[in-house]
Amino acid sequence: MKDLREAKGVTLPVHRVSTGLGEGEEAVRWTVKCPASQHVVDQGTCETCPHLEHVQRNVAGPEAISCHPQVRPPPPPPGEAYDPPLTSLLEHPRVDELMTQDVYCVSEEMLAEELAELFATRKVSGVPVVDEYERLVGVVSRTDLLRASDEEENTPVLHPERAGATASELMNASPVVVREGTTVPHAAAVMAAANVHRVLVVSPEGTVVGVLSAMDIVRWVARKSCDAV
Template sequence: MKSPRTVDDVMTGAAISVDTGAQFKDIVETMREWRISALPVLSADGRVAGVVSEADLLLKAQGMDESRAVTAGQLMTVPAVTVAKDATIAGAARLMARGHLKRLPVVDGDNHLVGVVSRGDLLKIYLRPDEDIGAELRELLTAYLLPTGSAEVYVHVANGIVYLRGTVPDSATRDMVVRVARTVPGVVDVTATLDLGVSG
């Protein structure tokens, strides 16, 4: 089973969007129908031109927008905050946190809309079975970090928390083992009890 690492692995491929000419009422209806609070606005060639949100529409509804804007192209916020489909899940989470965003349009290298990712999508990695997390970590440790037999590390995973115990030759190796464990998708925390010395 492939472990989720990028936005492409967890995003929703069917993204609801509007074009720049969409009218105010149509935008409201689309948001209501799909129960979403923001919509990517696409140019004629399918690229993301901006995002129109409930906040943008409420400015008009409250009479605070005197620009006479009535279409998505006039109402949208530009530039749109988007995320590349090959961006890491952690990178997308930081982008959302920085902008206080619930959803991000996902784009390819040419800025064409390919999906949308939500906070809930990013949290899917924490539903990964403990057995999968443990198997991936053991494989990483065996293949890349501890092939010489100079260390003996036992891995146990419960509720996404990795427990490491055993013996490693030095503190640098111990730190590296913990760092690698933290990079495995789905890991909530790492607890290490690794003694320094010669294994066996």
């Protein structure tokens, strides 16, 4: 049997999922897209994985890992081959191949004043809210928080009625999400049905592992079109 250590190694980027806890405090989770499990895993999982070769670090933390993953496609049922629809489904990329994996979240306790500052500095339209176990519980959007007239002038100011409220009081508790492993066409259908330009990608445990935007899909379609010419 072939020694797995002889398999070609891969170097994988480590992504940062930050959670603002309020008063400038931040919790950081480092994630890696594991080619063996086809899931986004915590980088700590790699530390105990027998396939790990090396962790590359910089001053901010882990930057990349090198490993020799054992990647096998899932076998079809005994005596059967994949039928054409499933084969064509497997040909579609999954959202985790296109999504942005560096995500900034906030805790449920973060106050409206800090959220307003966040929107002013990060220029984002919404931010995921996570619970103490880092599971997604909602999304606070810029428009929930800031006065519309000030927003038009690009000088975001907290709406007076929102002052002192927490993220959990301000959030939409039914955000549009897809699970990692969802195909891109399915995610596009979800976004179109919900009339949104971006969707959060969550793990089976409910933690945020990425964000997929309409522009990510447009870029993918453009690449496919160029390849086909």
